[in-house]
Amino acid sequence: MIVSAYIGSGDVAAMMAGKDTKAYLSLMQRFVSNEIPVRNAKESPIDALRTGAILEDRFLLTLDDCYFSQYFVQSEKMDVFKATLDFAKLDGGEVVDFIELKTVGFNDYLTMIEPIRDDNAALVDFLKKKHKNYYYQIQEQLYCTKLERAHLCFLSVTSYDDEENYTRIIKPHEYTIVEVERDEAVIDAICERGIIFQRIKDNFKD
Numbered sequence: 001m002i003v004s005a006y007i008g009s010g011d012v013a014a015m016m017a018g019k020d021t022k023a024y025l026s027l028m029q030r031f032v033s034n035e036i037p038v039r040n041a042k043e044s045p046i047d048a049l050r051t052g053a054i055l056e057d058r059f060l061l062t063l064d065d066c067y068f069s070q071y072f073v074q075s076e077k078m079d080v081f082k083a084t085l086d087f088a089k090l091d092g093g094e095v096v097d098f099i100e101l102k103t104v105g106f107n108d109y110l111t112m113i114e115p116i117r118d119d120n121a122a123l124v125d126f127l128k129k130k131h132k133n134y135y136y137q138i139q140e141q142l143y144c145t146k147l148e149r150a151h152l153c154f155l156s157v158t159s160y161d162d163e164e165n166y167t168r169i170i171k172p173h174e175y176t177i178v179e180v181e182r183d184e185a186v187i188d189a190i191c192e193r194g195i196i197f198q199r200i201k202d203n204f205k206d
Contacts, residue, residue: 006201007140008084012139016189031197054166058166069087073145075144082144099150102134102152102153106156124180139180142182156174
């Protein structure tokens with residue numbers, strides 16, 4: 001079995017790109033490489049990645065004890081799809097909700113998200129138009145969990161200083177929660193594009 005033969009929620013955007021794009025070809029190479037990438041975002045030299053990882057820990061402190069971070073789920077129907085949920089809400093050992101966290105620069109948050117923070121329909125429309133990759137990601141997660149809806153959180157980044165972020169107290173007005181419903185048309189498109197990857201995985205199963 002090829003241990004790298006999976007499509008994670010972070011891979012969906014590349015999978016949905018054109019088959020002759022660099023992103024798609026890079027995904028295919030990783031998929032058959034038999035090597036699992038090792039990432040430590042908190043040690044990343046890229047400010048946005050490092051800050052996002054640090055603030056995930058801080059955001060968890062705002063949630064109830066029924067939420068668990070970095071929770072793994074896999075589709076029962078197409079096991080090539082798996083997802084790691086930033087924050088999964090469990091009830092009786094079952095995922096009943098989850099939150100996907102996305103950090104946004106303070107100015108972008110203030111100008112693009114803050115004005116519509118109380119209008120969920122406008123937020124979903126913004127998500128589809130401006131962050132289609134995030135929309136693909138959460139739909140794949142909904143597919144894996146079999147849920148009808150879940151949530152995406154836009155969290156404003158007020159600083160890229162690690163010391164500040166490790167001690168930041170996140171307040172309600174600094175983030176916006178978007179409720180995202182299951183989109184069967186998008187899920188069907190994801191599954192259709194994933195067929196070739198499923199066949200490759202099946203071919204190499206023990």
